[in-house]
Amino acid sequence: MVGTLRTTPLAWAVRLGNLYVEIFRNIPLIVQMFLWFFVMPELVPEALGDWIKQMPPPWGSYVPAVLCLGVFTSVRIAEQVRAGINSLPRGQRMAAIAMGLTEAEAYRYVILPQALRIILPPLTSEFMNVIKNSSVALTIGLLELTGRARAMQEFSFRVFEAFATATVIYLLTNLVVVLLMRALERKVRVPGLIAAGGAPQAGH
Amino acid sequence: MISLKNVAKWYGSFQVLADCSTEVAKGEVVVVCGPSGSGKSTLIKCVNGLEPFQKGEITVDGISVGDPKTNLPKLRSRVGMVFQHFELFPHMTVMQNLTLGQVKVLGRSREEALQKGMKLLERVGLSAHKDKFPAQLSGGQQQRVAIARALSMDPIAMLFDEPTSALDPEMINEVLDVMVELAKEGMTMMVVTHEMGFARKVARRVIFMDAGRIVEDAGKEEFFGTPRSERAQLFLSKILHH
Ligand SMILES: Nc1ncnc2c1ncn2[C@@H]1O[C@H](COP(=O)(O)OP(=O)(O)OP(=O)(O)O)[C@@H](O)[C@H]1O
Ligand SMILES: [Mg+2]
Numbered sequence: 184m185v186g187t188l189r190t191t192p193l194a195w196a197v198r199l200g201n202l203y204v205e206i207f208r209n210i211p212l213i214v215q216m217f218l219w220f221f222v223m224p225e226l227v228p229e230a231l232g233d234w235i236k237q238m239p240p241p242w243g244s245y246v247p248a249v250l251c252l253g254v255f256t257s258v259r260i261a262e263q264v265r266a267g268i269n270s271l272p273r274g275q276r277m278a279a280i281a282m283g284l285t286e287a288e289a290y291r292y293v294i295l296p297q298a299l300r301i302i303l304p305p306l307t308s309e310f311m312n313v314i315k316n317s318s319v320a321l322t323i324g325l326l327e328l329t330g331r332a333r334a335m336q337e338f339s340f341r342v343f344e345a346f347a348t349a350t351v352i353y354l355l356t357n358l359v360v361v362l363l364m365r366a367l368e369r370k371v372r373v374p375g376l377i378a379a380g381g382a383p384q385a386g387h
Numbered sequence: 388m389i390s391l392k393n394v395a396k397w398y399g400s401f402q403v404l405a406d407c408s409t410e411v412a413k414g415e416v417v418v419v420c421g422p423s424g425s426g427k428s429t430l431i432k433c434v435n436g437l438e439p440f441q442k443g444e445i446t447v448d449g450i451s452v453g454d455p456k457t458n459l460p461k462l463r464s465r466v467g468m469v470f471q472h473f474e475l476f477p478h479m480t481v482m483q484n485l486t487l488g489q490v491k492v493l494g495r496s497r498e499e500a501l502q503k504g505m506k507l508l509e510r511v512g513l514s515a516h517k518d519k520f521p522a523q524l525s526g527g528q529q530q531r532v533a534i535a536r537a538l539s540m541d542p543i544a545m546l547f548d549e550p551t552s553a554l555d556p557e558m559i560n561e562v563l564d565v566m567v568e569l570a571k572e573g574m575t576m577m578v579v580t581h582e583m584g585f586a587r588k589v590a591r592r593v594i595f596m597d598a599g600r601i602v603e604d605a606g607k608e609e610f611f612g613t614p615r616s617e618r619a620q621l622f623l624s625k626i627l628h629h
Contacts, residue, residue: 277437278474282488282540283464292487296478373478373520 200261207258215255219247256313263305267298300371307364311357388413388544388575389434394443396429403429404440405599411544414573418586421596422622427579430596431546434577435466448543464492467537467545471553473529475521481508481532482517485539493540500539507535511565527558534565544575551582581626587611595619 207215271294279289389411396404403426411417419427432438434445436452436459445452450462475484485504489495495503508514511531513524521529530550537545550566551559563585570576570589580586586593586607593610595603595618603610603619611623 272472272474274470274472274474275476277432278468278470278476280460281435281437281463281466281468282536283460283492284488285460288491292491293476297476300478373522 204258204261207254215251219251252313252316255316256309259312260306260309263302263309264298267302268294270301271297300373303364303368303371307361310360310364314353314356314360388415388448389577390444390446391430391434392444394430394433394440394445396433396438396440396442403599404433407443407596407599407601409594409601409604411575411577413575415592416570416574416576416578416590417592417594418590419577419579419594419596420581420583420586420622420626421602425596426599427596428548431548431577431579434546435463435468437463437468460492464488464540465543467534467540467542469530469533469537469545469547469550471549473521473526473533473553475529475533475536477521480518480520481513481524484521484532485536488536488540503539504535507538508532510538511535525558526554527561530554530558530562531565534562534569538569544577545569547576547578547580549579549581551580583611583623583627595622597622 275293275297276289279293280286284292391410392408394404394407395402407426407430409417419430421427429438433440434447434452436457440453443453447462447466451457452459452462475481476487479487482501482504485507486497486500489500489503490497505514505517508517511534513528513531513535516524516528516532521532524532534550547566551562554562559582563582566576566578566585567589578585578590590607592604592606594601595610595616597616597618602616605615610619
């Protein structure tokens with residue numbers, strides 16, 4: 184949505200969108216994690232802050248972790264949506280507007296359906312990144328996969344097995360994501376069109 | 388039907404259009420030509436408000452295009468536009484391209500839109516291709532679909548911006564034929580093109596532009612007989628002699 188905003192003719196929306204994206208894209212994930220966990224509860228109204236701090240153990244860190252990963256991923260996706268929209272020929276928007284569609288309708292029926300097809304491959308890698316980035320949440324004490332592996336290791340000293348298990352689970356989760364996205368890509372593929380401009384955006 | 392009065396437009400400090408005035412009466416076909424960068428596309432895009440202009444007045448069917456109170460989407464839905472690069476929507480089938488505007492803008496029912504779409508596809512000779520996607524058609528076929536798409540809105544006038552200049556030579560005629568037929572049925576048309584054969588056949592007037600100005604605005608016979616400006620003569624001799 185933010186990505187879409189940044190391609191509209193509305194100057195203030197573009198600037199707001201850019202600010203949001205640049206802030207969250209340029210701060211390392213781990214710093215953001217700390218910000219969400221330690222600083223955010225102090226910034227929000229006191230009652231809400233106290234409530235967050237007093238949440239029972241897994242939740243107290245789960246909420247900031249989800250928020251952090253959510254925002255971090257959303258700005259990366261916003262960036263891709265913007266790139267996807269900008270890669271469409273300018274004439275497409277013109278043709279849509281010229282037939283009497285409003286700006287919003289042009290986005291809904293003409294621009295976004297095409298842009299989303301283009302960014303589907305990079306979106307896949309973004310999904311996989313969220314899963315991998317969840318390991319950073321370890322730093323704020325959330326028992327996610329890497330965390331569990333480390334805990335197990337302390338109990339059992341079976342380092343190798345523990346991390347092997349963690350690796351396999353990460354791999355499997357990502358494999359499922361990849362397969363689902365492939366299926367989706369196949370479903371929306373447009374006959375006669377060869378992966379419209381998909382290649383240049385892929386990979387990071 | 389279409390009237391321009393002293394229209395001027397700037398991109399920053401660069402003046403693209405200067406003091407452009409002309410009229411297109413109902414049922415008239417007017418061809419606009421001129422060298423590259425002379426402002427032909429810009430002029431025609433100003434007519435349906437795709438490009439804003441800073442000075443002057445444009446009215447279409449009595450409605451002012453520059454007036455901020457004008458409902459531009461509504462006005463645009465009544466003026467068909469055909470682009471150099473077709474601009475069919477690649478993620479929709481031919482038929483979906485033809486029904487989108489009818490359903491979303493005009494509020495027609497799906498059945499009504501399909502019927503109309505089918506009729507227009509037959510007219511441009513492409514009914515067999517209704518379920519194909521644009522990328523599966525040749526350039527000439529795509530442009531004919533684009534014309535049918537514009538016609539599906541029952542426009543009161545049609546604007547063409549170099550509709551054949553992106554086509555291979557052998558496909559130009561199939562598109563021009565459709566346009567000639569339209570002109571003969573009395574459609575009001577403003578056509579940017581260098582196809583002087585088309586101009587000779589159906590145009591009533593020819594407008595010659597250079598550096599953002601309308602240098603020549605004359606009846607067809609007059610234009611091809613003795614164009615008054617040197618610039619137009621030079622241009623004509625260039626495009627007619629190869
Ligand atoms: N968005 C823009 N910003 C700045 N300058 C522009 C823009 N669009 C067009 N121009 C300039 O305006 C002038 C007229 O452009 P326009 O596209 O109307 O010319 P044209 O007569 O249609 O040319 P062609 O035959 O090449 O299509 C050109 O000099 C072009 O460089
Ligand atoms: Mg042009």
